[in-house]
Amino acid sequence: QVQLGESGGGLVQAGGSLRLSCVVSGRTFSRYAMGWFRQASGKEREFVAGISWTGGSTSYAESVKGRFTISRDNAKNTVYLQMNSLKPEDTAVYFCATGASKYRSSRASEYDYWGQGTQVTVSS
Numbered sequence: 001q002v003q004l005g006e007s008g009g010g011l012v013q014a015g016g017s018l019r020l021s022c023v024v025s026g027r028t029f030s031r032y033a034m035g036w037f038r039q040a041s042g043k044e045r046e047f048v049a050g051i052s053w054t055g056g057s058t059s060y061a062e063s064v065k066g067r068f069t070i071s072r073d074n075a076k077n078t079v080y081l082q083m084n085s086l087k088p089e090d091t092a093v094y095f096c097a098t099g100a101s102k103y104r105s106s107r108a109s110e111y112d113y114w115g116q117g118t119q120v121t122v123s124s
Contacts, residue, residue: 002026002113006096009118012086016122020081022096022115030054030074033099035111036081038092038120048094049081050104059104064090086122093117 008020020036035050049070050059058070069082079096097111105111 002098004096004098004113004115006094006115006118009094009120011121011123014086014088014122014124016086017082017084018086018120020083020094020096020118020120022079022081024077024079024096024098024113027098027113029077029098031102033102033104034070034072034079035097035099035104035106036070036079036094037097037108037111038090038094039117040089040092043092045095045108047106047108050099050106051079052104053102057104059106061106083120086120088122088124091120091122093119 003025006022036048037045038048039045051070055072067085072079095117097114100112
């Protein structure tokens with residue numbers, strides 16, 4: 001059974017930082033791409049960042065480029081999302097997902113297992 005568990009969310013002031021973590025079990029973590037998505041209240045889920053199986057290739061939504069960094073530690077079965085210069089519009093539930101292949105993607109349909117999400121709230 002594949003399980004993903006996010007942590008690291010919370011309340012932070014605008015301009016602050018948070019680091020999200022997601023631990024994966026029940027799958028050979030190092031063989032699959034990973035992604036972070038977010039869903040704000042009343043909005044659809046959107047892509048935030050993706051990383052390939054080795055970590056050698058990453059991609060970001062335009063809205064977070066230059067502020068967020070995705071990384072992974074295959075020895076720890078963990079993917080991270082470092083979020084800097086946070087803005088109120090970053091407020092959302094953040095989900096990690098494990099891909100169906102080695103290659104990163106911005107499409108939710110190319111991820112087959114999802115975590116429960118962690119709330120990030122940025123106050124102005």
